[in-house]
Amino acid sequence: MEKVLAYVGSNRDRYLAEVKDFIAIPSVSSQSNHQPDMKRCAEWVAGQMRTIGMQNAQIFQTPGHPIVYSEWLGAPGAPTVLLYGHYDVQPVDPVNLWTSPPFEATIRDGNLYARGSADDKGQVFIHLKAIEAYAKNGHLLPVNIKMLIEGEEEVGSANLDAFVRAHKDLLKADLVLISDSSMFAKGVPSVCYGLRGLAYMEVEVEGPNSDLHSGSFGGSVHNPIQALTEMIASLHDKNGRITVKGFYDDVRPLTKAERTAFKKLPWSDAKYAKQLGVAQLYGEKGYSTLERLWARPTLECNGIWGGYTGEGAKTVLPAKASAKISMRLVPDQTSAKAAKMFEKHFKSIAPKTVKVKVKALHGGEPAITPIDSPGVKAAVTALRKGFGKKPLYQREGGSIPIVVQFKKILGIDTVLLGFGLPDENAHAPNEFINLDNFFGGIRTAVHFYNELPGEWSKRVRKGR
Amino acid sequence: MEKVLAYVGSNRDRYLAEVKDFIAIPSVSSQSNHQPDMKRCAEWVAGQMRTIGMQNAQIFQTPGHPIVYSEWLGAPGAPTVLLYGHYDVQPVDPVNLWTSPPFEATIRDGNLYARGSADDKGQVFIHLKAIEAYAKNGHLLPVNIKMLIEGEEEVGSANLDAFVRAHKDLLKADLVLISDSSMFAKGVPSVCYGLRGLAYMEVEVEGPNSDLHSGSFGGSVHNPIQALTEMIASLHDKNGRITVKGFYDDVRPLTKAERTAFKKLPWSDAKYAKQLGVAQLYGEKGYSTLERLWARPTLECNGIWGGYTGEGAKTVLPAKASAKISMRLVPDQTSAKAAKMFEKHFKSIAPKTVKVKVKALHGGEPAITPIDSPGVKAAVTALRKGFGKKPLYQREGGSIPIVVQFKKILGIDTVLLGFGLPDENAHAPNEFINLDNFFGGIRTAVHFYNELPGEWSKRVRKGR
Numbered sequence: 044m045e046k047v048l049a050y051v052g053s054n055r056d057r058y059l060a061e062v063k064d065f066i067a068i069p070s071v072s073s074q075s076n077h078q079p080d081m082k083r084c085a086e087w088v089a090g091q092m093r094t095i096g097m098q099n100a101q102i103f104q105t106p107g108h109p110i111v112y113s114e115w116l117g118a119p120g121a122p123t124v125l126l127y128g129h130y131d132v133q134p135v136d137p138v139n140l141w142t143s144p145p146f147e148a149t150i151r152d153g154n155l156y157a158r159g160s161a162d163d164k165g166q167v168f169i170h171l172k173a174i175e176a177y178a179k180n181g182h183l184l185p186v187n188i189k190m191l192i193e194g195e196e197e198v199g200s201a202n203l204d205a206f207v208r209a210h211k212d213l214l215k216a217d218l219v220l221i222s223d224s225s226m227f228a229k230g231v232p233s234v235c236y237g238l239r240g241l242a243y244m245e246v247e248v249e250g251p252n253s254d255l256h257s258g259s260f261g262g263s264v265h266n267p268i269q270a271l272t273e274m275i276a277s278l279h280d281k282n283g284r285i286t287v288k289g290f291y292d293d294v295r296p297l298t299k300a301e302r303t304a305f306k307k308l309p310w311s312d313a314k315y316a317k318q319l320g321v322a323q324l325y326g327e328k329g330y331s332t333l334e335r336l337w338a339r340p341t342l343e344c345n346g347i348w349g350g351y352t353g354e355g356a357k358t359v360l361p362a363k364a365s366a367k368i369s370m371r372l373v374p375d376q377t378s379a380k381a382a383k384m385f386e387k388h389f390k391s392i393a394p395k396t397v398k399v400k401v402k403a404l405h406g407g408e409p410a411i412t413p414i415d416s417p418g419v420k421a422a423v424t425a426l427r428k429g430f431g432k433k434p435l436y437q438r439e440g441g442s443i444p445i446v447v448q449f450k451k452i453l454g455i456d457t458v459l460l461g462f463g464l465p466d467e468n469a470h471a472p473n474e475f476i477n478l479d480n481f482f483g484g485i486r487t488a489v490h491f492y493n494e495l496p497g498e499w500s501k502r503v504r505k506g507r
Numbered sequence: 508m509e510k511v512l513a514y515v516g517s518n519r520d521r522y523l524a525e526v527k528d529f530i531a532i533p534s535v536s537s538q539s540n541h542q543p544d545m546k547r548c549a550e551w552v553a554g555q556m557r558t559i560g561m562q563n564a565q566i567f568q569t570p571g572h573p574i575v576y577s578e579w580l581g582a583p584g585a586p587t588v589l590l591y592g593h594y595d596v597q598p599v600d601p602v603n604l605w606t607s608p609p610f611e612a613t614i615r616d617g618n619l620y621a622r623g624s625a626d627d628k629g630q631v632f633i634h635l636k637a638i639e640a641y642a643k644n645g646h647l648l649p650v651n652i653k654m655l656i657e658g659e660e661e662v663g664s665a666n667l668d669a670f671v672r673a674h675k676d677l678l679k680a681d682l683v684l685i686s687d688s689s690m691f692a693k694g695v696p697s698v699c700y701g702l703r704g705l706a707y708m709e710v711e712v713e714g715p716n717s718d719l720h721s722g723s724f725g726g727s728v729h730n731p732i733q734a735l736t737e738m739i740a741s742l743h744d745k746n747g748r749i750t751v752k753g754f755y756d757d758v759r760p761l762t763k764a765e766r767t768a769f770k771k772l773p774w775s776d777a778k779y780a781k782q783l784g785v786a787q788l789y790g791e792k793g794y795s796t797l798e799r800l801w802a803r804p805t806l807e808c809n810g811i812w813g814g815y816t817g818e819g820a821k822t823v824l825p826a827k828a829s830a831k832i833s834m835r836l837v838p839d840q841t842s843a844k845a846a847k848m849f850e851k852h853f854k855s856i857a858p859k860t861v862k863v864k865v866k867a868l869h870g871g872e873p874a875i876t877p878i879d880s881p882g883v884k885a886a887v888t889a890l891r892k893g894f895g896k897k898p899l900y901q902r903e904g905g906s907i908p909i910v911v912q913f914k915k916i917l918g919i920d921t922v923l924l925g926f927g928l929p930d931e932n933a934h935a936p937n938e939f940i941n942l943d944n945f946f947g948g949i950r951t952a953v954h955f956y957n958e959l960p961g962e963w964s965k966r967v968r969k970g971r
Contacts, residue, residue, distance in 0.1 A: 073819035134821055140718075198819055225723065239722060243820045252784030254604075254935035257807045258703060258905030259689065261835050262799035263779070265789035268808035268830075269743065275733065276740035315727070320716030323859045325729035335726035343721045344732035345823050350810035351831060355537035355662055356707045356868045357598055358833060358906075359809050359934050366732075367815060369822060371725050396789045404820045441722030442822075470823050471718030 044493060047176045051485050054172075058485070059155070062168045063148040065091075065130075066157045070164075072108055072131035072198045081194050084130045085109040088167070088192050095175035097190060105202035108194030112213070115174070116187045122417075122499040123187035124492070125216035125455070127445060128167035128223060129196035132159040133470045140472035154475040161463040161476040166222035167192055169462060169481065173488030186492050189216055196223075199243070199405025200445055207452050217499065218418040219449045220491070222484065224461030227308060227437045229477060232426040232487075234419055235459040237337060237438035238446060240372035240409035242381040243345075246389060247365045248274070249398040254350075255360040265396030268349045268364040274392050274399075275366060278342055282328040285342045285370075287388040290381070295374045297330075297338050305333045308435060318466065337438035340381075341371045367404070371440060378406025378444075407444020410457070417498035418458035424494045426460070429487025441469075460491065508957060511640045515949050518636075522949070523619070526632045527612040529555075529594075530621045534628075536572055536595035536662045545658050548594045549573040552631070552656050559639035561654060569666035572658030576677070579638070580651045586881075586963040587651035588956070589680035589919070591909060592631035592687060593660035596623040597934045604936035618939040625927040625940040630686035631656055633926060633945065637952030650956050653680055660687075663707070663869025664909055671916050681963070682882040683913045684955070686948065688925030691772065691901045693941060696890040696951075698883055699923040701801065701902035702910060704836035704873035706845040707809075710853060711829045711864040712738070718814075719824040729860030732813045732828040738856055738863075739830060742806055746792040749806045749834075751852040754845070759838045761794075761802050769797045772899065782930065801902035804845075805835045831868070835904060842870025842908075871908020874921070881962035882922035888958045889924070893951025905933075924955065 070084035071077040085102050088111045092100040097113035108131060116123070135145040135158050143149035148157040159165065170190075177184045191214065193203050207214060227233040250267035251260070280286055312332055316324050326335040335341070349364025351357035370381050382403040393399040412419060414436060426434040439459070446457040462484035468474045534548035535541040549566050556564040556577040564577035572595060580587070599609040599622050607613035612621040623629065634654075641648045655678065657667050671678060691697040714731035715724070744750055776796055780788050790799040799805070813828025815821035834845050846867040857863040876883060878900060890898040903923070910921040926948035932938045 073817075073821065075818070134815070134817060136815065136817065137718075197821075241722070241822065243822070245820075250785060253932060253937070254601075255783070256905060256932075256934040257805075257809055257833060258705070258835055259903070259929060259933065260783075260800070261805040261807045261904060262790045262803055263788055263796050264783055264785050265787075266807050268811050269739065272736035272739040272808070272811070273743075275736040279733065279737075319719070319724075319728055321714060321728050321860060322862075323729075324727055325858075325860045326726045332727050336724070339726055341721075341725040343725045343730050343824055344736070344814065345721055345821060346814035346816045346825070347732050347736070347828065348812050348816040350808060351598070351600070352810045352812040352829075353537070353598060353600065354539070356709075356831065356833070357537065357661075357809060357934060358705070358707070360807055361810070364811065365816075367820065369721060369820070371722055394789075395787045396785060398786075439723070440725060441720060465723060468717060468720075469723065470720040470821060471826075473717070 046180045047182055047489055048486060050176050050180050051489060055482060058172055062165060065164050065168055066148045066159050067146050069146045070131050070194065071134050072195050073134055081108045081131065085111050085194060088130050091171050092190060095171055096178040097174065103206065105206060107202045110194065110203070110206055111192040112190065114189045115184055117183055118185060118187045121186045121496045122217040123189060124495065125214055125219045126170055126188055126190045127219055127221050128192045129163045129194065130167065130192050131194040131197050132162070132164065133197050137472065142473055153478050155478055155481065156473055156475045158474050160474055161467040162469040162474065163196065163223045165476040165481060166462055166484065169222060169484040170488050172485045173492065176489055184492055185496050189214060201405065203445060204448055207448060211453065214453060216453065216455060218455050219457040220460060221443060221446070221457055222460050222462055223443055224439050224441065224459050225463035225465050225467060226461060226480065227435055229464055231309065232430045232432055232434040233437045234422050234426065234434055235437055235439045235461055236414050236419065237411045238409060238443050239440050240376060240378050240407050240444065241369060241442040242372060242378040242385065242406045243367070243369040243404040244382060244385055245365065245367050245402045245404055247363055247400040249363045250396070251362050254362050257358040257360040260360050265394060266360055267397055268361060270394060270397045271349065271364040271366060274389065275344060277392055283326050285340065287384050289384050290340065293376045294340060297334060301338065302334065304436065305331065308333065308437070336440040338373055340373050340376060343369055345369050372409045374409045374411055376409060378408055382406055407442045408447035410446045412456055412459065416456055417502040418456060418495065421491055421494040421498045422458050422460050425487045425490035428490045430483045460487065510644045511646055511953055512950060514640050514644050515953060519946060522636055526629060529628050529632055530612045530623050531610050533610045534595050534658065535598050536659050537598055545572040545595065549575050549658060552594050555635050556654060559635055560642035561638065567670065569670060571666045574658065574667065574670055575656040576654065578653045579648055581647055582649060582651045585650045585960045586681040587653060588959065589678055589683045590634055590652055590654045591683055591685050592656045593627050593658065594631065594656050595658040595661050596626065596628065597661050601936065606937055617942050619942055619945060620937055620939040622938050624938055625931040626933040626938065627660065627687040629940040629945060630926055630948065633686060633948040634952050636949045637956065640953055648956055649960050653678060665869065667909060668912055671912060675917065678917060680917065680919060682919050683921040684924060685907060685910070685921055686924050686926055687907055688903050688905065688923050689927035689929050689931060690925060690944065691899055693928055695773065696894045696896055696898040697901045698886050698890065698898055699901055699903045699925055700878045700883065701875045702873060702907050703904050704840065704842050704871050704908065705833060705906040706836060706842040706849065706870045707833040707868040708846060708849055709829065709831050709866045709868055711827055713827045713862040714860070715826050718826050721822040721824040724824050729858060730824055731861055732825060734858060734861045735813065735828040735830060738853065739808060741856055747790050749804065751848050753848050754804065757840045758804060761798060765802065766798065768900065769795065772797065772901070800904040802837055804837050804840060807833055809833050835906070836873045838873045838875055840873060842872055846870055871906045872911035874910045876920055876923065880920055881966040882920060882959065885955055885958040885962045886922050886924050889951045889954035892954045894947045924951065
């Protein structure tokens with residue numbers, strides 16, 4: 044192990060050069076003009092897999108973007124890890140708010156800035172290099188590994204479900220490992236045991252059949268922007284609770300133990316508010332900020348548009364207005380039910396003066412992972428060794444819908460070993476990964492693969 | 508007169524060819540990339556003035572777009588008409604909703620479709636051709652004319668006020684004539700005696716200092732889009748009345764005579780709603796549609812934007828959201844006071860969770876013109892002769908702020924002789940001018956210049 048870890052320590056410059064190449068491919072899955080980049084990025088990943096000694100590396104075509112697979116099965120009797128990640132990234136708009144170009148990885152203040160640096164290319168790369176470190180030092184990996192790196196995570200993984208169902212044998216494993224989340228804070232390594240789900244909607248409010256002159260027509264019809272704002276405004280009550288009928292019915296209440304554990308975490312509302320630049324936090328009354336972020340559902344407007352949005356003044360009364368609205372879900376809500384509830388509610392609150400269209404764009408389920416499973420235990424030890432600190436337990440506000448699908452289709456739990464940071468700007472301008480986390484992540488991954496067989500055999504011995 | 512009118516009748520094809528050239532210049536004043544087109548368009552207008560025998564044609568530079576002036580002062584003793592119009596046009600977005608290209612004038616179903624066909628290039632052109640018809644037939648114009656054609660009407664005429672103040676002597680006249688409004692309906696010629704004013708605002712709501720991941724941060728801060736929708740939604744009460752404090756204080760109530768006159772106009776709410784494609788009209792309770800359109804103030808969202816508005820889904824909690832909001836004003840409201848009231852009110856309703864910026868983009872005052880003035884009386888006779896029908900009186904929901912400025916600076920009233928139609932799409936895709944109105948307009952303008960001296964002398968004899 045010393046040799047493997049020493050190798051990781053002495054290859055930092057090469058790691059940075061290689062991850063820059065990976066990042067430089069603008070693999071924005073939601074924008075059709077990036078289709079050739081998606082193909083190129085999948086090929087880059089497959090090439091890396093071959094270079095580091097993974098076998099059977101292949102690119103599976105899908106109706107959307109390709110899936111990259113490879114395996115190393117040279118540890119008979121040891122558990123098999125299904126490593127999941129994604130090579131696609133979020134759009135970069137508004138690009139003018141980036142300090143350095145989004146696809147040119149740039150180091151500032153100990154961070155590597157670029158789209159995908161944390162979510163998720165940088166974290167996929169961490170595992171590639173951990174596996175490579177074993178191979179380059181004449182060590183066999185202590186576990187079997189199957190890698191599944193997809194290109195549609197940022198657009199709802201529309202084709203992954205069918206792929207997993209169609210390749211159950213190929214993907215047969217003992218647990219899933221995902222590095223696509225964040226530590227609790229810089230210098231505070233943590234294991235994440237819960238995720239929120241997502242139901243993402245698009246709505247359109249139609250008024251008159253044509254844009255109208257706001258002077259000649261203002262006062263006669265319901266302005267669709269006004270109607271939309273009235274409808275959206277009504278989706279929260281004065282206590283910050285979501286008014287969609289039945290929305291909270293399936294929400295699993297926080298346990299006393301969880302509320303106590305969250306209170307022990309190092310946290311300051313004042314510091315958090317200052318960091319985000321807001322004078323006052325906002326959310327559902329009766330819950331702490333961490334509770335609201337991790338264990339309570341939310342409803343957010345992700346985008347709104349209508350009428351004239353260009354330079355200067357245009358006195359238009361627009362024909363329609365639209366919004367993207369998403370709900371973060373917690374156990375035991377489901378995205379399909381939430382989407383249905385939303386659609387029914389949104390249509391029910393539409394005034395007779397307008398027409399309303401509601402479309403579900405995509406969804407993912409919330410999840411909770413047992414904290415005494417061997418995978419989580421191996422992760423705790425690996426983090427302690429990789430970062431030299433005892434990690435804490437946390438939940439996460441974001442969604443990794445595939446966690447639920449792996450459980451459903453393959454029957455296995457997922458370990459979430461996140462090396463990002465909460466302020467990493469994952470879906471915003473100036474995304475970054477902290478370099479200590481990047482290199483610490485490679486060390487932790489090396490340890491994880493080393494620790495897992497021991498924890499696994501204990502589990503087997505216990506007959507679980 | 509017969510010769511002049513016969514000439515108008517026999518030059519229709521040439522008129523259409525020439526107005527197409529005028530329209531083909533994309534003189535969008537609000538978009539800086541069209542600056543060269545603005546210059547070219549001003550030169551086109553000046554060239555036309557010279558061609559039709561106007562004297563002293565010149566282009567005045569301003570800090571914004573140029574103003575075109577010319578005069579014909581060969582009718583000593585007769586009144587002097589200051590003809591005002593504008594050669595600038597509205598933006599053409601969304602351009603994909605146009606049936607034919609916005610700057611290629613195209614005839615369909617007896618209408619001429621193009622940006623500026625009605626507002627206001629087509630109506631400026633009507634007067635150029637009426638004056639030309641006198642000149643080309645060896646007739647001296649019965650009135651003196653000063654033409655003032657500006658290039659910033661669609662962006663609030665920011666530099667016109669200073670120009671008029673600086674050229675009071677040059678512009679000295681007995682009345683203003685403007686053709687920049689609509690008839691009551693197709694085949695129903697009308698004189699407009701009232702206009703609404705305008706106060707156009709832009710607001711920005713700022714939340715966190717950066718776009719955030721809606722999963723990792725949703726539930727902790729007030730989403731600026733949500734806050735903006737809540738604020739905008741609160742600007743109308745359940746009776747459709749504007750909630751801005753003090754907003755109705757200066758509104759002049761409708762007289763009984765006006766309400767009776769409006770009820771006599773041919774009007775059907777059902778037909779109007781059907782034409783606009785809405786199931787139900789909307790507006791301030793207690794007023795008829797025409798009353799709401801012409802004599803009651805309104806508040807409209809002209810545009811809204813924030814967050815991700817592109818293809819697909821982006822789970823962003825945006826840093827800010829913005830809107831363009833304008834108020835239509837009626838006598839005796841003023842734009843400055845309305846803008847101030849709005850700013851104060853909007854800031855007062857901002858929650859502590861966000862920061863709010865309010866900017867006044869431009870404004871114009873409402874106006875009412877005496878219906879027994881010689882100019883309006885000449886207009887009534889001219890319309891009757893030009894269209895073969897007795898015209899009706901109406902008000903207009905739109906704004907021509909300069910009307911108030913001419914009264915204030917030059918001390919003269921304005922006659923509004925509109926040849927557009929209410930459904931002409933003036934600020935929307937597929938703007939058009941009806942060809943009967945276009946040619947009838949030229950005839951009416953010829954008559955107006957012929958009728959005015961007689962009405963004027965009656966007024967002088969009455970000692971008014």
